Amino acid sequence: MTNEIYWTVFEHAHLKLYIAATEKGLCYVGSPGHSWEEMASAIHKRYPAAEVKENIEVMQPYIEELHEYFSRKRQSFSVPVDVKGTPFQEAIWKALMDIPYGQTLSYSDIAHKIGKPAAVRAVGTAIGANPVLVTVPCHRVIGKNGAITGYRGGTEMKQYLLDLEGKKR
Structure with a gap:
């Protein structure tokens, strides 16, 4: 079970999104205008025991690919995702x-x-x-x-x- 989830703020032009990842991959990309509290709440629904820590270094590969996407330099993502649901x-x-x-x-x-x-x-x-x-x-x-x-x-x-x-x- 993942105990640490890392997060940062992704910013591109007028866009600001909270993003988070487990050791396995990206687990959250927020909506424009949503707060840190909304991100933390969404994460804790899927990962109740997780400790949420800010870490821009861990999040850098995700930030880079999102910047490339929003700059029209990337059409698909190579970073892993870790989505939990039914x-x-x-x-x-x-x-x-x-x-x-x-x-x-x-x-x-x-x-x-x-x-x-x-x-x-x-x-x-x-x-x-x-x-x-x-x-x-x-x-x-x-x-x-x-x-x-x-x-x-x-x-x-x-x-x-x-x-x-x-x-x-």
Whole structure:
């Protein structure tokens, strides 16, 4: 069990996000405007015994890849992620990581991809619980009609990420 989780603030242009990692990988990327307390609360839900420590050195590889992504110099991430959820949530999050840069799928596409075509609402709930924004690209899931739907980071952030990747609706 992971006892230490390291965190720092990632900043790029106007964006400020709290990020955190276990010894196994990135476990949290926050939403714009969210506080340290919100990050700590989210971490303690998944890692109740964890000690949360600021450490920019440990977080440097994650910071670098996020900067490259937001500078349009990176289309996929090589840093590991350590996401903990139910087996269903983890299957959804893995499916999200298979969506190529600049492309989108619908919630029903994801439900079909995991072999549960009737579970569209549950897919939406699992996507909404994704603790690692951007690197587990839940922003690439849109409504079947092409609409920008809910996003933990806010629909404005979701549109920003899709625009960054060159996705046109």
